[in-house]
Amino acid sequence: MFLKLAWLNIWRNKRRTLITIASVFFAVLLAITFRSVTDGVYENMIHNVVSYSSGYLQIHKKGYWDEQSIDNSFEANEQLNQRLLSNPRVTQLMPRLETFALSSFGDKTKGVLVLGIDPASEKMVNQLDEKVIEGGYFQSENANAVLVGSGLAEQLNVKVNDTLILIGQGYHASSAAGKFNIIGILKLGSPELNGNVIYMPLRTAQNLHGAENRLTSLSIMLSKTSDLEGSKNAVESTLDTDAYEVMTWKQMMPEMDQFIEADSAGHYIIIIVLYIIISFGLFGTLLMMTFERNREFGILIAIGMKKRLLAFVVLLESIMISLIGCFMGILGGILLVRLFTEHPIQFSGSLQEVYEEYGFEPIIYFSGHPRIFINQTLIVLVLAILLALYPGFKVIRLRPVEAINS
């Protein structure tokens, strides 16, 4: 009976109802879009960074992280790879051999980070081949070839097809020295990496260091990035934790995690302001409604309607309106986020250059995580219902005579 009464009441004044629904609708849509963009940008940033550096998870020989030496490398193991790939969350594996060496060309010398990589999997995960600005990408797995970061190339004054000399320490204190053909120059996003890094095929790096078939790390790319700890535990359960250690990117790059946390805090403030604006918008329409129906409420009470029941009906009306608004908001949000995840917003012009300078794709990504929809809708719904208590309160305090005469 009350439901029906409330439902009929809503549609008595369609325009008023539609305005209220619209304000809830836009509130939900705005909250969803905002969260979706901020989360999407973070997810994309994390993906960008970890695909070049550590991967979401990384497997080392136990103790490698505390003492990052080639002597703490482990043997590449096809069985282990298969076992890891059988986990549906794991999308890609990137085997790597990382060392430091001295590079020299002519009379210039510089310490560098030498990354032995699997050319095929890096190409797939982080499109390393697209970062080549001069020359070409690795053609074979054991080519005697290196790719040099453009900052480093500038400092050493090398060009494509020059011969670079590397001297370092190999596995078990053997010496690692060799001459390599520079087949390409890379422009990487991170200036730090750009000025220090040399890529070479994994086999070549293993030969150079006398570390046949050994890796310092095995990076794991995940499809589901939100449940990092769960994925870590899943990976840990498939291997011998006495021999290996599994680390998340948050453990390996705490500074990036902290940056995101700090930046998120700023976004929380913005979103709280957003909620406050939403609340006032909603409150405005409710206030208008109460004011308009003041006389009606007075008459209803005068002819014997119980105040409590009337307040209840008004509350039901508000909840109905909020629900309709939220429902439409979710629909609209899904459509909007779907649209932008499939056709991300591309920056152009100077903004694009700034982004590329820092190694980020000049694209605004939207996150389609269901958590966002649920959370944001619930928050707006709770706000709407809390605000809807006001008309009810007003009804209870109503003096019928004054209301009728107003």
Place this chain on the structure above:
Amino acid sequence: MVRIFIISICAILFVTVRPSQEIAAKEVVRIADNNMRGNTSQADITITIVRPNWQREMEMKAWTKGDDYTLILVKAPAKEKGIAFLKRKKEVWNWIPAIERTIKLPPSMMSQSWMGTDFTNDDLVKEASSVEDYEHRHLGRENLNGKECYKIEMVPKPSAAIVWEKVIVWIDTQDFLQLKAEFYDEDGELVNIMNSSNIKMFGSRKVTTQIEMIPTDKEGYKTVIQYNHLLYDEEIPENFFTTRNMTQIK
């Protein structure tokens, strides 16, 4: 007559025995140094690097002439074959065939590990001057593995560029061979122990053929040098010790 005879016997004993107890510490070190060094030497060496979880062997050949010239050539493993070190006076040169470069080791690299062993590049250069660059003092005699040894403290002269605060050596009283050395850093802490053993005859010389270097701060680390063959006093021309020859030697 008998009295005179006894007195003269005593005198002879006194003359012959006393000095042998009292050989100056510096002299002991000099004899020990000469015993090992010779005018020139050629040696086949096996170096074993021992680490807690692994060990590695290298074969080398070394030529020395006096204190000033040393040339070391790596023969095995295959990956490092041909790498050569030349020490000329206070300079060390390194030839790396893989990159066809001769590198002069800069002072900044002197305290770094030599070929991944527990010896530093500095040890290659400075090893020679144990007689001239130190003040020597007897600390008495001590029994070491059943051999009576002079225990001698060597303190670097202020003018010498030596990183140790002091070095204590044990030199065997019979053969005058250094059997043990302890190296103390400037805080007076023991950092390295060098044990020499396995005395063998090569030609007319009696030498220790196994030298162990043990850094005391790293558990389970040591480097063992094994002399497989030694040839002393074979004439080596001075132009053998050149950077050019270093790149060609087989």
